[in-house]
Amino acid sequence: MPEMTNGPFFSVILTTYNRATVLVQAIESVLNQTFLDFELLIVDDGSPDNTRQQVEKYADKRLSYFYQVNKGAGAARNAGISNARGRYICFLDDDDAYLPNHLAALNAAIIAKKEPVAMFRTFAEVHTKDRATEKQAVVLRNNQHALEYIFKNVMYLPNVCVHNSVFQKQVFNETLPLNIDYDMWIRILLEYPLYEVEEITTIINFHGGDSISAGSERAHEQYIIIWKKIFDSTEVRKHLPLNYRKKTLFNRYYWLALEQSQNKKSWKAFVSCLHAAQHDPSFLISKNMISVLRRSF
Numbered sequence: 001m002p003e004m005t006n007g008p009f010f011s012v013i014l015t016t017y018n019r020a021t022v023l024v025q026a027i028e029s030v031l032n033q034t035f036l037d038f039e040l041l042i043v044d045d046g047s048p049d050n051t052r053q054q055v056e057k058y059a060d061k062r063l064s065y066f067y068q069v070n071k072g073a074g075a076a077r078n079a080g081i082s083n084a085r086g087r088y089i090c091f092l093d094d095d096d097a098y099l100p101n102h103l104a105a106l107n108a109a110i111i112a113k114k115e116p117v118a119m120f121r122t123f124a125e126v127h128t129k130d131r132a133t134e135k136q137a138v139v140l141r142n143n144q145h146a147l148e149y150i151f152k153n154v155m156y157l158p159n160v161c162v163h164n165s166v167f168q169k170q171v172f173n174e175t176l177p178l179n180i181d182y183d184m185w186i187r188i189l190l191e192y193p194l195y196e197v198e199e200i201t202t203i204i205n206f207h208g209g210d211s212i213s214a215g216s217e218r219a220h221e222q223y224i225i226i227w228k229k230i231f232d233s234t235e236v237r238k239h240l241p242l243n244y245r246k247k248t249l250f251n252r253y254y255w256l257a258l259e260q261s262q263n264k265k266s267w268k269a270f271v272s273c274l275h276a277a278q279h280d281p282s283f284l285i286s287k288n289m290i291s292v293l294r295r296s297f
Contacts, residue, residue: 007085008062010038010103011164015076016094017045020054029097029203031060035104038062043080046070074172074180081167087115090161095205098158099125102201106161109197118193119146119185120161122201129206146194147239150185151248157181158202166192178219179226190235217263220256227252250279254288261296269296 012030016023030040040060044051044067055065068079081089088110092098106120160181166188173183230236231245253276260269269292277283 011084011086013080043076045076074174117163122197246279266296
């Protein structure tokens with residue numbers, strides 16, 4: 001990892017794959033920040049489109065471009081981290097954007113806290129095709145552990161900012177197909193504090209075309225594997241109530257059963273219902289279970 005002595009205050013790591021058409025908006029949202037002491041590292045995870053040509057249009061000295069053979073989001077973020085010179089590292093996905101106040105709001109909060117080795121997060125404006133714009137406004141309670149908070153409230157990657165030194169010990173897990181960010185946040189928050197910046201500073205866009213749909217059967221199966229692994233941690237169990245862990249796994253099995261019933265996989269849907277009932281026995285005699293099984297035939 002490069003020396004930070006003469007580096008910028010922030011390193012912004014923007015990872016991208018095959019989204020040259022939307023990447024421009026993300027790049028310009030960083031370059032248009034009101035706070036100017038930053039570097040922008042664009043990591044191209046093997047895009048076959050004209051991503052490189054789009055990036056080369058920018059002559060800004062704060063921007064650096066890195067290309068790698070396709071290895072996935074975790075590897076791309078780790079590549080950015082290994083080249084980051086900033087005191088604090090921020091992240092951005094290629095289809096999201098910073099509002100002009102993002103880095104300024106973070107900088108003010110970090111200075112007010114005397115530049116701690118910690119994680120900071122801001123709030124987001126969430127755009128979806130099917131729903132009206134949502135704005136995050138749920139704050140961390142004084143007596144609430146940060147782990148419990150992030151499990152109950154979405155913490156989007158572009159809203160997170162972490163002291164560079166944290167990544168000397170932690171890297172993104174390059175083997176996970178999903179929940180890469182949450183896996184990292186959990187490991188960080190087991191050691192370091194979380195500070196909130198109660199300002200909306202990013203735009204998060206949800207759209208189709210992801211390699212694994214969030215509602216697919218495969219995705220639900222992967223989520224279950226990952227959450228089980230996370231809940232196996234003694235430290236995580238220490239800070240997350242048992243009823244919450246049970247509720248999380250129940251919901252995951254229930255959603256998997258719904259997906260399987262829609263795909264007319266009746267036996268798989270039945271087995272998933274039984275797994276769900278292990279975490280909430282009342283489900284066995286509920287109308288929801290009957291509905292799931294009827295739908296599968």
